[in-house]
Amino acid sequence: MPPATSQRPPHRSPLPQPLPQPTPHQPHQPHQPHQPTLHDWVGDTERFHATHWRRRPGVFRPEQPIAPNLTLEQIDTAFAGGLLHQPYVEIAHADDPVAPETYSTSRNVLGTANGGYVDSVRIRELLDGGATLLLRNVDHWHPPTAELTARLTEELGRRVEAFFFITPPGSQGLPLHRDDADVLILQVNGSKRWHVHEGPEDEDWRPGRVTGECPAVLETTLRTGEVLYIPRGFAHRATGDSGLSAHLSLTVREPGSQQLFGALQRLLMAGLKLPPRPVDDAALLETAGTMLGHLAERLASLTAADVLEAARAAQRAGLPDHAAPGLAALARELADRPRPAPVA
Structure with missing residues (x-):
């Protein structure tokens, strides 16, 4: 299969000129083992590690479309099930923080009120008002996404987690910030305008909001099916473009x-x-x-x-164990056993 490439069609924003070579503290990348899942996202993994990993952001257009592990229809079903709970659901707005109490409710179980359950009606109202819906650690509660992150964790040798963002047109969910992780982003629906800025000047940096001047190194509109890579610590912000923007973010963690x-x-x-x-x-x-x-x-x-x-x-x-209790197998096993003698 021909490799994916970071070259964009003429009508889209081109990638910037290559950034300066890595500073001495960045080690030489050794030969990479076969990484089929990463290949599906970025194409030639050898070239990706040599030219982008920890060096520069890039946009990739996989030759074979990536089927999203989580769709908007599946998210609707998860909300309708009524079990989505804090802190897996968050509402964000770059300039106006949203308190969890405004979009959560309580459920009465055995006469006891239990808070933190998500109110789907309020979620929709806040989205209509320009807020962003953030689903945290999707790999904890969505088995297909857990399988994806497990494969990448094995291939990269680093912990991989998954987050899902849904943003209306013209809205910005998070301010300019740095993540303590490398990020691979798959645009699942609509499009989103991204601004990626320079990485930290040295090792003494903190993740979170960035203030002051920070030159941009990549400005691009990510469209459905495209992949964006942001190196660890590179500041970034994004704004919903056309349609309802939905993207899956895979964060590749490193120890400090x-x-x-x-x-x-x-x-x-x-x-x-x-x-x-x-x-x-x-x-x-x-x-x-x-x-x-x-x-x-x-x-x-x-x-x-x-x-x-x-x-x-x-x-x-520290990744969660997704093993099922095996109830179906237990039912089959018990069905094949002789009926026990009645107790006298």
Whole structure:
């Protein structure tokens, strides 16, 4: 299959000129393993890693259309089911924050009021008024999206999460901000105007709202079926263009210094067995010596890559378990068993 390309048709906004080469702290990208899911989104994965990953934003037009894992009809069904709950649903407006109480309600179960359930009528009213509907961590509650993020997590070796945005024409859901993740965006319906700005100047940056001057490096209108990649930390904002804009955002997480330190601690302490309460000075000194010897031996055997992979593995381990209880299989199993003898 011919690779997807970031070249746009003449009537669309072209990509900017290549950005400066990565700074020294960005490692050389090694040969990438086969990544079929990523290939479906960006085409040639080798070229993607070499020219875009952590370097520059890009727009891709897959040769084979990507069937959306979550559609607007499925979202309607999820709302109609009545179980969507905070914090999986949020209403956003760039200049006017919307309190959850304005679009949630309570349900009475066994005589007890339980709050946080989404009021579908209020959601529609707020959308009609220009607000954006944000569905958080879709991979937690929508099995096909969970399967997609699981495949990408395995291919990239990093935790992948999914979010879904629905924005009316002319509206902006979030202000200019930075995400602590690389983002792959699939436009599912309508179109959306994107402004992607420069990344952080150094490692001392925070995710969230960006104020002040921040030069744009890409301005483009993303149309149904197209994919936008935004590198980690690159500031961005988006406005609904034509139709009801709906897009799926896949966020690729990375550990920070705190997570790296935690991983190092776990690696250093692995296999160390110490008495819980040494009773005298001699025992305390012996325990401290055992600890130092173990840590020195472990530290000498570890590499920076070991620490990074341990931190990434800890993030991946935090993904929810989507295993079903197996009720249908249990029903079949019990149907084949002989009827138990009645209790006397």
